[in-house]
Amino acid sequence: MKNIFLICLTLMAVLFTFSACHSEKMETGATDVTGQLSLASMKMEVDLKVDTVYPQSRAGVDVSNFLLTIKxxxxxxxxxxxYSEMPEIISLPVGTYTVVASSAEAATNGFDVPFYTGSTEQFTIKENELTEVFALTCRLANVMISVEYDEELRKLMGEDVVTNVKIGDNSLDIPSSETRxxxxxAPxxxxxxxxxxxxxxxxxxxxxxxxxxNVQAGQYNIIKYVLNSVDDGTNSNVGGNLNIAINIDSSMTSSDETVGVNPGEEPGIDDFPTDGGEEPGDGDGDSDGDGEGGITSDINITGKKLGDSSFDIDQTQTITGATTLIVGIEAPAGIQNLKVKITSAGNDDFNGIGEGLGEFDLAHSDSMNENAQAMIPVLGLPIDDAVLNQPNLDFNISKFTSMLAGFEGTHTFKITVTDNQGKTESKSLVINVPKK
Structure with a gap:
């Protein structure tokens, strides 16, 4: 069984070799001996696959003014x-180089200023030889954002409504009238x-x-504001307080996070604490103290089954072979993210596999790296709709145990669950495989 994982590890290494925009650092020394680089056949394109929400925006990008830098x-x-003025043949000292293309000198914050970049793999210029570069693909390298308001909400909005978006030290105000x-x-x-x-x-x-x-380069986040009417339960008449839901929808991660927004407390209604008023949790509609009404139950991650019995997930579990191993997850508000990170102490081979998979989100398989996308379905783990918005879930890694038994050491599956109210709970399933 150990050989199976070693084969998987080798496949992961191959995948890394062919990952996009990868460049391997190699040593080269200065020399007077030269060779030639041919750019005559090089074609450059811009990959717009992130723009899936609005198909009409997939028009070609003019690359004539892109900067082409040889490093x-x-x-x-x-x-x-x-790009429009590059020579067809360039003489360069013998050595190793990379061609980098970008739509500008650097990314900026603003409207209609996408920053695209990409690079070739490293290539070698040899003495008195002609080296050709054929293709280079650029991709979005900053974070793209749109803000949308439903019509019912717009009827109630003043002209001063603005959405501020901040990523690290970078911030931008997006007025409600802005359509660009x-x-x-990007971080x-x-x-x-x-x-x-x-x-x-x-x-x-x-x-x-x-x-x-989980915001990152190449991501398109759509912020959607929707107006909901909420009855306070004190009368049977139509009406009640107003509640605004913010839905964040990303074409890269398919996230769909929601938060209630209180536009002001009406007389006789105290379901929502006012901004700067009572402490969170004082409102009648917020029994858990998170400032939001609705379902308030906590997230529970428990040891559901090891062999024929339940187990304490806070204790290290020992396995020696294939067995049933299930972690039970309860999130009454619905699962928004289910992230798993695998690490190993005392076994470099298995730790390397965990590093290759990275931290993967079973609720959003399109956010996984290529290695995880290839491996996770094979292991029989639930993904996407089988996880997203589910209130109960069995995280069943029984298929893992037969393979895991071939790797002695202590292995950790860190499980982090975030629900649709933004609550997060994390537990670590620690498994010991003793030396045979």
């Missing part, structure tokens, strides 16, 4: 041209995005903040 193996710029796509500089790795709605709605001042995790 040596130390990452230093050797030559730079615009917004772009923010170096997956980070968080803070969304703040401000302005006058139905004559009341609104300020509400929502945080969205």
């Amino acid at each position: 040596n193996s130390q990452g230093e710029q050797v030559e730079q041209y615009t 796509k917004a772009y923010l500089i 170096a790795s997956a980070g968080s995005m803070d969304i703040t709605l401000k302005g006058t709605i139905d004559g009341e001042s609104v300020t509400e903040v929502k945080r969205v995790d």
Whole structure:
């Protein structure tokens, strides 16, 4: 069984080799001996697959003014041209190089300013030889954002309503009248995005903040505001307080996070604490103290079955062979994210497999890396609709146990669940495989 995992590890290494925009650092020294680089046959294209929500925006991008930069193996710029003016043949010292294309010198924050970039794999210039570069694909390298309001909500909105979006140190105000796509500089790795709605709605001042995790380059987030009517339960007449739901929908991660926004407390209604008023949890509709009404039960992650019995997930479990192993997950508000990270102590081979899979989200398989997308379905784990919005779930890794038994050491499955109210609970399933 150990050989099965070693084969998988080898396949992962192959996948990494062919990952997009990858460049391997190699050493090269300065020399007077030269060779030639041919760019005559190089074609450049822009991959717009992130723009799946609005098909009409998939028009071709004009690449004539893209910057084409040739860098040596130390990452230093050797030559730079615009794509429309680049020479067909370039003489370069013998060595290793990469061609990098970008739509601008750097990404910026603003409207209608997408930043596309891409690079070739490294290539070698050899003495008195002609090296050709044939193709280069650029992809969106910042975060694209749109804000939408439903018509019922727009009828109640003042002209001062604005959405502020902040990613790290980068921030942008998006007025309610703005229809262009917004772009923010992406974090170096997956980070968080803070969304703040401000302005006058139905004559009341609104300020509400929502945080969205797993924001990264190449992602298109659509912020949707929807007006809901909420009956306070004190009478049978139609009406009640107003509640605004913020739905964050990303074409990359298919996230769908929701938060209630209170546009102001009406007389006789205290279901929602006012901004700057009572402490969270004082409102009658918020028994769990998170500032939101509705379902308030906690998330539970428990040891449901090991062999024929339940087990304590907070204790290390020992296995010596194939067995039933199920973790029970309860999230009454519905699962929004189910993230798993696998690590290993004392076994580099298995730890390497975990690193290759990365932290994967079973609720959003399109956010997984290529290795996880290939491996997870084979292991029989539930994904996408079998996880997303489910109130109960069996995280069944029984298929894992027969393979895991071939890797002695202590292995950890960190399980992190986030529900549709933004609550998060994390548990670590620790498995010990003793030395045979």
